[in-house]
Protein backbone atom coordinates (compact mmCIF):
# COMPACT_ATOMS: atom_id res chain seq x y z
CA UNK A 59 0.00 0.00 0.00
CA UNK A 60 1.47 3.32 -1.08
CA UNK A 61 -0.02 6.28 0.78
CA UNK A 62 0.65 9.79 -0.50
CA UNK A 63 0.13 12.36 2.27
CA UNK A 64 0.00 16.13 1.69
CA UNK A 65 0.36 18.80 4.38
CA UNK A 66 2.79 16.71 6.45
CA UNK A 67 3.73 19.65 8.69
CA UNK A 68 0.18 20.62 9.66
CA UNK A 69 -1.59 19.61 12.86
CA UNK A 70 -3.46 16.74 11.22
CA UNK A 71 -0.79 15.89 8.62
CA UNK A 72 1.92 15.49 11.22
CA UNK A 73 -0.18 13.06 13.24
CA UNK A 74 -1.23 11.19 10.10
CA UNK A 75 2.38 10.56 9.12
CA UNK A 76 2.68 8.56 12.36
CA UNK A 77 -0.69 6.83 12.54
CA UNK A 78 -0.73 5.72 8.89
CA UNK A 79 2.75 4.22 8.88
CA UNK A 80 1.67 0.72 10.09
CA UNK A 81 -0.66 0.53 7.07
CA UNK A 82 1.87 0.93 4.30
CA UNK A 83 4.57 3.13 2.84
CA UNK A 84 3.74 6.74 3.64
CA UNK A 85 5.17 9.26 1.18
CA UNK A 86 4.68 12.49 3.11
CA UNK A 87 4.85 15.81 1.26
CA UNK A 88 5.12 19.34 2.60
CA UNK A 89 4.41 22.56 0.75
CA UNK A 90 7.88 22.41 -0.87
CA UNK A 91 7.08 19.15 -2.65
CA UNK A 92 3.37 19.70 -3.33
CA UNK A 93 2.21 23.31 -3.41
CA UNK A 94 -1.58 23.38 -3.67
CA UNK A 95 -1.53 27.02 -4.74
CA UNK A 96 -0.08 25.69 -8.02
CA UNK A 97 -2.57 22.95 -8.95
CA UNK A 98 -0.99 22.50 -12.38
CA UNK A 99 2.18 21.15 -10.72
CA UNK A 100 0.47 18.42 -8.68
CA UNK A 101 -0.16 15.87 -11.44
CA UNK A 102 3.46 15.09 -12.17
CA UNK A 103 4.21 14.42 -8.48
CA UNK A 104 1.24 12.07 -8.15
CA UNK A 105 2.18 10.27 -11.37
CA UNK A 106 5.69 9.79 -10.07
CA UNK A 107 4.64 8.45 -6.65
CA UNK A 108 1.88 6.17 -8.03
CA UNK A 109 0.01 5.92 -4.72
CA UNK A 110 -2.91 3.58 -3.97
CA UNK A 111 -4.49 6.31 -1.88
CA UNK A 112 -3.95 10.06 -1.45
CA UNK A 113 -4.63 11.68 1.92
CA UNK A 114 -4.99 15.43 1.50
CA UNK A 115 -4.32 17.15 4.82
CA UNK A 116 -2.97 20.35 3.25
CA UNK A 117 -5.25 23.36 3.34
CA UNK A 118 -5.39 27.11 3.60
CA UNK A 119 -6.65 27.35 7.21
CA UNK A 120 -6.28 31.06 8.07
CA UNK A 121 -10.03 31.69 8.37
CA UNK A 122 -9.84 35.47 8.86
CA UNK A 123 -7.01 36.06 6.39
CA UNK A 124 -8.99 34.21 3.72
CA UNK A 125 -11.40 37.15 3.61
CA UNK A 126 -8.62 39.29 2.11
CA UNK A 127 -7.00 36.47 0.10
CA UNK A 128 -10.06 34.80 -1.45
CA UNK A 129 -8.29 33.74 -4.63
CA UNK A 130 -5.47 31.96 -2.84
CA UNK A 131 -7.89 30.29 -0.41
CA UNK A 132 -10.07 29.18 -3.33
CA UNK A 133 -7.12 27.79 -5.29
CA UNK A 134 -5.71 25.79 -2.37
CA UNK A 135 -9.00 24.65 -0.81
CA UNK A 136 -11.43 24.83 -3.71
CA UNK A 137 -9.53 23.91 -6.88
CA UNK A 138 -6.52 21.81 -5.84
CA UNK A 139 -8.50 18.98 -4.15
CA UNK A 140 -10.44 18.36 -7.38
CA UNK A 141 -7.21 18.36 -9.39
CA UNK A 142 -5.67 15.87 -6.96
CA UNK A 143 -8.80 13.69 -7.19
CA UNK A 144 -8.67 13.77 -11.00
CA UNK A 145 -5.04 12.63 -10.91
CA UNK A 146 -6.04 9.90 -8.46
CA UNK A 147 -8.65 8.80 -10.98
CA UNK A 148 -6.05 8.66 -13.75
CA UNK A 149 -3.97 6.16 -11.76
CA UNK A 150 -6.84 4.28 -10.08
CA UNK A 151 -6.19 5.62 -6.58
CA UNK A 152 -8.66 6.52 -3.82
CA UNK A 153 -8.63 9.67 -1.73
CA UNK A 154 -9.28 10.85 1.81
CA UNK A 155 -9.84 14.59 2.10
CA UNK A 156 -10.59 16.87 5.06
CA UNK A 157 -13.24 19.53 5.32
CA UNK A 158 -14.88 21.71 7.91
CA UNK A 159 -17.92 22.52 10.03
CA UNK A 160 -17.73 26.01 8.48
CA UNK A 161 -19.58 24.74 5.37
CA UNK A 162 -22.70 25.32 7.51
CA UNK A 163 -24.29 28.63 8.52
CA UNK A 164 -24.72 27.58 12.14
CA UNK A 165 -28.44 28.27 12.41
CA UNK A 166 -29.40 24.66 13.09
CA UNK A 167 -30.62 24.00 16.65
CA UNK A 168 -29.18 20.46 16.53
CA UNK A 169 -25.86 18.86 15.47
CA UNK A 170 -25.31 18.89 11.72
CA UNK A 171 -25.65 15.69 9.73
CA UNK A 172 -23.62 15.12 6.57
CA UNK A 173 -26.53 15.73 4.21
CA UNK A 174 -27.87 18.87 5.87
CA UNK A 175 -27.95 21.83 3.49
CA UNK A 176 -24.67 23.75 3.37
CA UNK A 177 -24.47 27.53 3.39
CA UNK A 178 -21.02 28.82 4.35
CA UNK A 179 -20.77 32.26 5.92
CA UNK A 180 -17.15 32.99 5.05
CA UNK A 181 -14.57 32.63 2.26
CA UNK A 182 -12.81 29.74 4.00
CA UNK A 183 -16.07 27.78 4.30
CA UNK A 184 -16.97 28.49 0.67
CA UNK A 185 -13.55 27.38 -0.54
CA UNK A 186 -13.70 24.14 1.48
CA UNK A 187 -17.18 23.37 0.15
CA UNK A 188 -15.89 23.84 -3.39
CA UNK A 189 -13.07 21.41 -2.62
CA UNK A 190 -15.54 18.78 -1.41
CA UNK A 191 -17.48 19.11 -4.65
CA UNK A 192 -14.33 18.84 -6.74
CA UNK A 193 -13.42 15.53 -5.11
CA UNK A 194 -16.95 14.08 -5.30
CA UNK A 195 -17.41 15.05 -8.97
CA UNK A 196 -14.54 12.81 -10.10
CA UNK A 197 -16.42 9.73 -8.90
CA UNK A 198 -13.30 8.14 -7.40
CA UNK A 199 -13.49 6.07 -4.19
CA UNK A 200 -13.34 8.85 -1.59
CA UNK A 201 -13.94 9.74 2.02
CA UNK A 202 -14.33 13.39 3.00
CA UNK A 203 -13.95 13.95 6.73
CA UNK A 204 -15.51 17.14 8.10
CA UNK A 205 -13.95 18.14 11.38
CA UNK A 206 -13.95 21.17 13.68
CA UNK A 207 -11.85 23.30 16.05
CA UNK A 208 -8.64 21.33 15.57
CA UNK A 209 -6.14 21.59 18.42
CA UNK A 210 -2.72 20.10 19.10
CA UNK A 211 0.61 20.99 20.64
CA UNK A 212 1.99 22.32 17.34
CA UNK A 213 1.15 25.01 14.84
CA UNK A 214 -1.45 27.72 15.23
CA UNK A 215 -4.44 26.79 17.28
CA UNK A 216 -6.74 27.93 20.08
CA UNK A 217 -5.12 25.72 22.73
CA UNK A 218 -1.63 27.19 22.27
CA UNK A 219 -3.02 30.72 21.89
CA UNK A 220 -4.91 30.48 25.21
CA UNK A 221 -1.87 29.09 27.04
CA UNK A 222 0.29 31.92 25.68
CA UNK A 223 -2.25 34.62 26.53
CA UNK A 224 -2.71 33.28 30.06
CA UNK A 225 1.02 33.64 30.63
CA UNK A 226 1.10 37.22 29.34
CA UNK A 227 -2.24 38.86 30.14
CA UNK A 228 -4.14 39.64 33.29
CA UNK A 229 -7.45 39.27 31.50
CA UNK A 230 -8.64 37.25 28.49
CA UNK A 231 -12.03 37.78 26.87
CA UNK A 232 -13.42 34.75 25.04
CA UNK A 233 -16.57 34.31 22.98
CA UNK A 234 -19.24 32.24 24.72
CA UNK A 235 -22.02 32.05 22.13
CA UNK A 236 -20.45 29.87 19.41
CA UNK A 237 -20.91 26.15 20.03
CA UNK A 238 -18.76 23.40 18.55
CA UNK A 239 -16.71 20.29 19.19
CA UNK A 240 -12.98 20.93 19.67
CA UNK A 241 -11.06 18.06 18.09
CA UNK A 242 -7.54 16.77 18.78
CA UNK A 243 -5.56 16.25 15.60
CA UNK A 244 -4.35 12.86 16.88
CA UNK A 245 -7.96 11.67 17.27
CA UNK A 246 -8.55 12.65 13.63
CA UNK A 247 -5.42 10.82 12.51
CA UNK A 248 -6.33 7.69 14.47
CA UNK A 249 -9.87 7.75 13.07
CA UNK A 250 -8.50 8.16 9.56
CA UNK A 251 -6.16 5.21 10.03
CA UNK A 252 -9.11 3.12 11.28
CA UNK A 253 -11.10 3.98 8.13
CA UNK A 254 -8.18 3.16 5.86
CA UNK A 255 -7.43 -0.07 7.68
CA UNK A 256 -10.96 -1.30 6.94
CA UNK A 257 -10.69 -0.27 3.31
CA UNK A 258 -7.53 -2.07 2.24
CA UNK A 259 -7.87 -4.78 -0.36
CA UNK A 260 -5.19 -6.65 -2.29
CA UNK A 261 -5.98 -4.41 -5.27
CA UNK A 262 -5.74 -1.11 -3.40
CA UNK A 263 -8.33 0.92 -1.51
CA UNK A 264 -12.05 0.20 -1.54
CA UNK A 265 -13.90 2.24 1.09
CA UNK A 266 -16.84 0.56 2.85
CA UNK A 267 -18.74 3.61 1.64
CA UNK A 268 -17.66 6.70 -0.30
CA UNK A 269 -18.97 10.06 0.81
CA UNK A 270 -18.84 12.77 3.45
CA UNK A 271 -18.42 11.82 7.11
CA UNK A 272 -18.35 14.04 10.17
CA UNK A 273 -15.38 13.43 12.44
CA UNK A 274 -15.18 15.70 15.45
CA UNK A 275 -14.61 14.93 19.11
CA UNK A 276 -17.68 14.16 21.21
CA UNK A 277 -19.45 16.57 23.55
CA UNK A 278 -19.97 20.25 22.95
CA UNK A 279 -18.71 23.53 24.29
CA UNK A 280 -18.21 27.19 23.47
CA UNK A 281 -14.82 28.82 22.88
CA UNK A 282 -15.13 30.16 26.44
CA UNK A 283 -15.84 26.67 27.83
CA UNK A 284 -12.91 25.30 25.88
CA UNK A 285 -10.60 28.09 27.10
CA UNK A 286 -11.63 27.48 30.73
CA UNK A 287 -10.86 23.76 30.50
CA UNK A 288 -7.53 24.44 28.76
CA UNK A 289 -6.42 26.80 31.51
CA UNK A 290 -7.68 24.51 34.29
CA UNK A 291 -5.88 21.46 32.92
CA UNK A 292 -2.74 23.46 32.12
CA UNK A 293 -2.58 24.85 35.68
CA UNK A 294 -2.94 28.40 34.32
CA UNK A 295 -6.46 29.26 35.50
CA UNK A 296 -5.17 31.40 38.39
CA UNK A 297 -2.78 33.31 36.12
CA UNK A 298 -5.49 35.32 34.45
CA UNK A 299 -9.12 36.41 34.59
CA UNK A 300 -11.20 34.67 31.95
CA UNK A 301 -14.17 36.73 30.83
CA UNK A 302 -17.04 35.43 28.71
CA UNK A 303 -18.25 37.77 25.96
CA UNK A 304 -20.77 37.56 23.10
CA UNK A 305 -19.51 37.37 19.50
CA UNK A 306 -20.74 40.91 18.88
CA UNK A 307 -18.01 42.18 21.22
CA UNK A 308 -15.27 40.37 19.29
CA UNK A 309 -15.69 41.30 15.63
CA UNK A 310 -13.51 39.32 13.19
CA UNK A 311 -13.08 39.65 9.41
CA UNK A 312 -14.74 36.23 8.90
CA UNK A 313 -18.24 35.60 10.23
CA UNK A 314 -18.44 32.29 12.09
CA UNK A 315 -21.39 29.93 12.57
CA UNK A 316 -23.18 30.06 15.94
CA UNK A 317 -23.69 26.31 16.19
CA UNK A 318 -21.26 24.16 14.25
CA UNK A 319 -21.69 20.91 16.15
CA UNK A 320 -21.31 17.85 13.93
CA UNK A 321 -23.11 14.56 14.50
CA UNK A 322 -20.72 11.59 14.30
CA UNK A 323 -23.48 9.00 13.91
CA UNK A 324 -22.66 8.08 10.30
CA UNK A 325 -18.98 7.56 11.12
CA UNK A 326 -19.97 5.13 13.84
CA UNK A 327 -22.53 3.31 11.72
CA UNK A 328 -20.36 2.82 8.64
CA UNK A 329 -16.81 2.65 9.98
CA UNK A 330 -17.61 1.58 13.57
CA UNK A 331 -15.44 4.35 14.90
CA UNK A 332 -16.23 6.41 17.96
CA UNK A 333 -14.39 9.69 18.55
CA UNK A 334 -13.28 10.53 22.11
CA UNK A 335 -15.02 13.25 24.15
CA UNK A 336 -13.23 16.57 23.64
CA UNK A 337 -12.36 16.84 27.35
CA UNK A 338 -10.71 13.41 27.40
CA UNK A 339 -8.86 14.24 24.19
CA UNK A 340 -7.68 17.56 25.63
CA UNK A 341 -6.36 15.90 28.77
CA UNK A 342 -4.55 13.24 26.74
CA UNK A 343 -3.13 15.88 24.42
CA UNK A 344 -1.76 17.93 27.33
CA UNK A 345 -0.38 14.78 28.97
CA UNK A 346 1.34 13.79 25.74
CA UNK A 347 3.64 16.82 26.18
CA UNK A 348 4.93 15.32 29.44
CA UNK A 349 5.77 11.99 27.83
CA UNK A 350 7.95 13.53 25.08
Ligand SMILES: NC(=O)c1ccc[n+]([C@@H]2O[C@H](COP(=O)([O-])OP(=O)(O)OC[C@H]3O[C@@H](n4cnc5c(N)ncnc54)[C@H](OP(=O)(O)O)[C@@H]3O)[C@@H](O)[C@H]2O)c1
Pocket residue numbers: 065066067068069070071088089092093094095096114115116117118119134156157158159186204205206207208209213214243
Ligand atom coordinates in the same frame (compact mmCIF):
# COMPACT_ATOMS: atom_id res chain seq x y z
N1 LIG B 1 -7.58 23.88 12.08
C1 LIG B 1 -8.89 23.79 12.30
O1 LIG B 1 -9.41 24.27 13.31
C2 LIG B 1 -9.76 23.04 11.32
C3 LIG B 1 -11.16 23.02 11.54
C4 LIG B 1 -11.96 22.33 10.64
C5 LIG B 1 -11.40 21.67 9.58
N2 LIG B 1 -10.05 21.72 9.37
C6 LIG B 1 -9.50 21.04 8.21
O2 LIG B 1 -8.66 20.00 8.65
C7 LIG B 1 -7.58 19.79 7.72
C8 LIG B 1 -6.26 19.82 8.44
O3 LIG B 1 -6.08 21.12 9.00
P1 LIG B 1 -4.99 21.42 10.12
O4 LIG B 1 -5.71 21.82 11.34
O5 LIG B 1 -3.99 20.33 10.17
O6 LIG B 1 -4.36 22.74 9.48
P2 LIG B 1 -2.91 23.36 9.66
O7 LIG B 1 -2.32 22.93 10.97
O8 LIG B 1 -3.06 24.80 9.36
O9 LIG B 1 -2.08 22.65 8.53
C9 LIG B 1 -2.33 22.91 7.19
C10 LIG B 1 -1.16 22.45 6.40
O10 LIG B 1 -1.43 22.79 5.03
C11 LIG B 1 -0.24 23.33 4.49
N3 LIG B 1 -0.50 24.26 3.41
C12 LIG B 1 -1.05 25.50 3.44
N4 LIG B 1 -1.05 26.04 2.22
C13 LIG B 1 -0.47 25.13 1.40
C14 LIG B 1 -0.17 25.09 0.04
N5 LIG B 1 -0.42 26.13 -0.77
N6 LIG B 1 0.41 23.98 -0.48
C15 LIG B 1 0.72 22.94 0.31
N7 LIG B 1 0.47 22.90 1.63
C16 LIG B 1 -0.13 23.99 2.16
C17 LIG B 1 0.46 24.04 5.63
O11 LIG B 1 1.81 24.10 5.27
P3 LIG B 1 2.91 24.92 6.11
O12 LIG B 1 3.21 24.03 7.28
O13 LIG B 1 4.03 25.05 5.13
O14 LIG B 1 2.27 26.22 6.47
C18 LIG B 1 0.16 23.13 6.80
O15 LIG B 1 1.16 22.16 6.95
C19 LIG B 1 -7.75 20.88 6.65
O16 LIG B 1 -8.46 20.36 5.56
C20 LIG B 1 -8.62 21.92 7.35
O17 LIG B 1 -9.37 22.69 6.42
C21 LIG B 1 -9.22 22.37 10.23
